[in-house]
Amino acid sequence: MSQSVSGNWNADLLEQNYARWKQDTDSVTPEWKSFFEGFELGLTQSEELAEGVRAAVPEDAALERRTDSLVYNYRTLGHTIAHLDPLSSAAPENPLLSLKSIGFTESDLERTVSTKYFRDGQPMLLREMIAELRGIRREGDKVVIGALARHAEVADSDAVKAAIPALARLAGTIGDVQVRNRGTIGGSVANNDPAADYPAAVLGLGATVVTSKRRIAADDFFQGMFATALEPGELLVGIEFPVLEKAGYAKMKNPASRYVMAGVFVSRGPGGVRVAVNGAGPCVFRQAAMEKALAANWSPDAVAGIAQPADGLNSDIHGSAEYRAHLVTVMAKRAVADAG
Ligand SMILES: Cc1cc2nc3c(=O)[nH]c(=O)nc-3n(C[C@H](O)[C@H](O)[C@H](O)COP(=O)(O)OP(=O)(O)OC[C@H]3O[C@@H](n4cnc5c(N)ncnc54)[C@H](O)[C@@H]3O)c2cc1C
Numbered sequence: 001m002s003q004s005v006s007g008n009w010n011a012d013l014l015e016q017n018y019a020r021w022k023q024d025t026d027s028v029t030p031e032w033k034s035f036f037e038g039f040e041l042g043l044t045q046s047e048e049l050a051e052g053v054r055a056a057v058p059e060d061a062a063l064e065r066r067t068d069s070l071v072y073n074y075r076t077l078g079h080t081i082a083h084l085d086p087l088s089s090a091a092p093e094n095p096l097l098s099l100k101s102i103g104f105t106e107s108d109l110e111r112t113v114s115t116k117y118f119r120d121g122q123p124m125l126l127r128e129m130i131a132e133l134r135g136i137r138r139e140g141d142k143v144v145i146g147a148l149a150r151h152a153e154v155a156d157s158d159a160v161k162a163a164i165p166a167l168a169r170l171a172g173t174i175g176d177v178q179v180r181n182r183g184t185i186g187g188s189v190a191n192n193d194p195a196a197d198y199p200a201a202v203l204g205l206g207a208t209v210v211t212s213k214r215r216i217a218a219d220d221f222f223q224g225m226f227a228t229a230l231e232p233g234e235l236l237v238g239i240e241f242p243v244l245e246k247a248g249y250a251k252m253k254n255p256a257s258r259y260v261m262a263g264v265f266v267s268r269g270p271g272g273v274r275v276a277v278n279g280a281g282p283c284v285f286r287q288a289a290m291e292k293a294l295a296a297n298w299s300p301d302a303v304a305g306i307a308q309p310a311d312g313l314n315s316d317i318h319g320s321a322e323y324r325a326h327l328v329t330v331m332a333k334r335a336v337a338d339a340g
Pocket residue numbers: 004005006007075076079147151173174175176179182183184185186187188190191195196197198230234235236237257258259260
């Protein structure tokens with residue numbers, strides 16, 4: 001089980017830890033160490049490879065390194081090309097994400113490449129690899145969303161709106177316009193902030209998390225506060241959401257940040273009823289009593305009388321555990337109504 005570092009970071013802490021790590025790589029916790037190693041890998045490989053652009057045609061090994069760099073840079077810096085300035089018509093750019101800075105040209109998009117950071121080294125066209133990391137598509141009875149899809153893209157996606165409207169609505173409630181333009185589904189799910197929205201949809205729909213190494217069922221993915229099944233160096237590549245008969249979401253948001261105070265995602269499909277609660281506890285969890293009640297009677301009234309125990313729920317300046325427990329029942333009713 002890995003602990004995400006960004007769960008505890010702020011800019012000062014990040015800079016302090018980075019300075020310490022630069023002086024002595026063992027002076028920070030293993031999570032920070034692995035984070036800085038990954039970050040530097042992307043940067044240094046880009047710099048080295050930029051030097052190599054003028055060099056000869058790449059050998060296989062160089063091609064693989066370039067691909068590693070590209071995927072790594074997209075993963076760590078992909079959000080920097082979000083369009084945040086409504087007054088500017090110029091598309092935002094980050095030189096570290098350009099093909100050229102990594103030693104590729106446009107024609108390389110049609111080359112077959114592979115990297116250990118993507119689909120366990122399976123060969124594929126570079127163009128497909130980039131598209132898959134960013135794309136949103138309907139594939140039979142599921143919607144597949146690439147890790148780098150930003151919240152605004154999910155909220156506006158015709159494929160998501162048609163297949164799982166509750167997921168599009170959920171994405172549209174995340175933070176504000178700036179946050180939705182910059183935040184990514186992969187970053188949000190890998191971070192597993194207890195107050196984040198997406199974990200409720202992933203668990204509530206019984207989605208599958210696809211990583212650079214394996215496929216992880218939602219029930220096994222979220223492991224505690226800011227903790228997931230991702231191992232060091234394992235990249236989240238995308239998420240497969242099943243298209244189910246019914247799905248709905250409701251959350252009580254913090255009015256300042258729009259983070260979740262308590263939220264509930266419900267769904268009904270061939271595998272049964274799922275009720276996932278976010279914001280209320282240290283980690284998203286399933287509410288078994290509500291699932292049973294909804295399986296017998298799919299209506300808001302079926303959950304109205306089910307009290308969520310306050311034991312173990314979050315208590316902070318925003319609200320007590322008892323308040324959050326009360327909200328769970330209210331949100332569950334609203335989520336079922338939202339699902340229709
Ligand atoms: C003011 C504000 C309000 C917000 N309100 C909400 C809200 O209402 N609801 C909500 O859900 N969220 C909210 N957020 C969080 C936001 O939606 C982002 O998703 C979140 O901050 C993560 O950012 P990111 O997507 O850029 O990921 P990053 O910050 O890039 O990454 C987060 C963590 O995940 C890791 N990571 C990123 N991508 C991958 C990957 N592909 N594979 C493996 N690990 C990866 C990173 O190493 C890092 O540890 C808010 C944020 C802010 C600043």
